[in-house]
Amino acid sequence: MTRARIAVVLATSLSAGILALEWRPLVAQGATGQPSPAAGAASSGQGQRGRGRASGAPRRKRVLAWADTRNGIAQHESVGHALATIERLGYESGMWDTDIRTDSNIISRAPNKTDGTPASGGPSLANVDAIFFEGHRDVPLDTDQKAELLQFVRDGHGFVAAHVGLTAFESWPAFGELLGARFDGHPITGAGTIVNEDPAFPATKHFPASFPFNDEFYQPKDLSREKVDVVLRLDLTNVPANPALHLHGDYPLAWAKMYGNGRVFYGSFAHASETWDLRDVQQMYFEAMRWALGLTDGVPMPHGMVSRPPS
Numbered sequence: 001m002t003r004a005r006i007a008v009v010l011a012t013s014l015s016a017g018i019l020a021l022e023w024r025p026l027v028a029q030g031a032t033g034q035p036s037p038a039a040g041a042a043s044s045g046q047g048q049r050g051r052g053r054a055s056g057a058p059r060r061k062r063v064l065a066w067a068d069t070r071n072g073i074a075q076h077e078s079v080g081h082a083l084a085t086i087e088r089l090g091y092e093s094g095m096w097d098t099d100i101r102t103d104s105n106i107i108s109r110a111p112n113k114t115d116g117t118p119a120s121g122g123p124s125l126a127n128v129d130a131i132f133f134e135g136h137r138d139v140p141l142d143t144d145q146k147a148e149l150l151q152f153v154r155d156g157h158g159f160v161a162a163h164v165g166l167t168a169f170e171s172w173p174a175f176g177e178l179l180g181a182r183f184d185g186h187p188i189t190g191a192g193t194i195v196n197e198d199p200a201f202p203a204t205k206h207f208p209a210s211f212p213f214n215d216e217f218y219q220p221k222d223l224s225r226e227k228v229d230v231v232l233r234l235d236l237t238n239v240p241a242n243p244a245l246h247l248h249g250d251y252p253l254a255w256a257k258m259y260g261n262g263r264v265f266y267g268s269f270a271h272a273s274e275t276w277d278l279r280d281v282q283q284m285y286f287e288a289m290r291w292a293l294g295l296t297d298g299v300p301m302p303h304g305m306v307s308r309p310p311s
Contacts, residue, residue: 061096061293064123067134068104079134082162085276086132089286095295096130099123104135107145125149130158130292132285135168150174154260158292161266162285166218179266180228180257181220187244189216193235194253197306201256202298203265203288204231206280215275218268219245220252228255229300232267249305254284256291256300263292 065083083100090096101123105111109126111119125148141149153159159178161168167183169175176182191214196207217234232254239245253268265288269281276282290296 060094061090061129061295062123062127063090063096063098063130063132063289063293064106064128065098065100065132066104066107067102068136068139079164081276082134082270083132085282086285086289089282089289093286095290096293098132099128104139104141104145107141107149109148125152128157129294130160130289132289133159133161133165133168134163136164138170138172139168141169146172146174150178153178153262153264156261156294158289158294159259159262159264160285160288160292161264163216163218163268163270166220166266166268176222178259178264180255180264181223181252181266184219184221184246185244186216186218187242187246188219188234188239188251190214192217192239193237195233195235195306196231197233197303198229198231198301200298201229201231201300202291202296203256203267203284204254206283206287207232210235213269215269217251217253219247221246223252223255225250225252225304226302228252228257229302230255230305233305256288256298257302258300263294265292 063086065086067079067083087098087100090098099122105114105119106123107125109124111122111124113119131152161179166179166181170182191212193210194207194213195210196204199205199207199209223230230252232252234251234253236245236247236249236251254266256263256265258264267284267288269284270276270278287296291298
């Protein structure tokens, strides 16, 4: 689907009330249900980068927003906007600071420059708390970097991937084990109905039991419901037969899982840049990042497919 086509679909969807939940600030709730101090600062317009370090308050979390698209078969215009959205959500809420990078040298505990000499400063696997990922296809990492990335997550760090992140590292089976599935095309694009299978999970509790949505819905493969907590799925009840549609009845779109001590979340939303402006899509990724960073509770509970939307 072209960007113009998706823009029209989104405009039509919004006018019809799709995801038209009451607009409210992206305010994080503390363990007591009260707004956290960082959220209060953000709502009063005091979201300043690194303010916790200067004031003596606990250090903010640090997120690496990483999207190496050099080997992307189809470049997605939404990638830059997605990275910027994650940066803005962390900045305005006071929850995290974000380093945006589109190279992969920094995926190391001790990154090197392109000439092989040690880099100085900047993000690395030694100083960030979580990764937001939108890399395309076979992202160039060497063997040592791959091992360090897996260990980074196993050791208790967060990893959140969106949309094209499912296409990454096609020739690296261990990444599929980390993420929970692999990419198998997008046979369904346009209007669909989403089923919220886990309304108790932090990233999906703001969604209704089911809701209409328009997107390019990525089809996962090699996904085991015994290993991941599917929180959103596409309802295939009225979807016509399609030779590219390999999932019959069960079409997961978002899930959470543990990888060692690390928290992993994947969401198929969102192909178009405009979709990243939807308040409820932002809320999903905001809460997914908070969960991955250990700022909110939530235990992934693998389960069989929920046959009908929960009441």
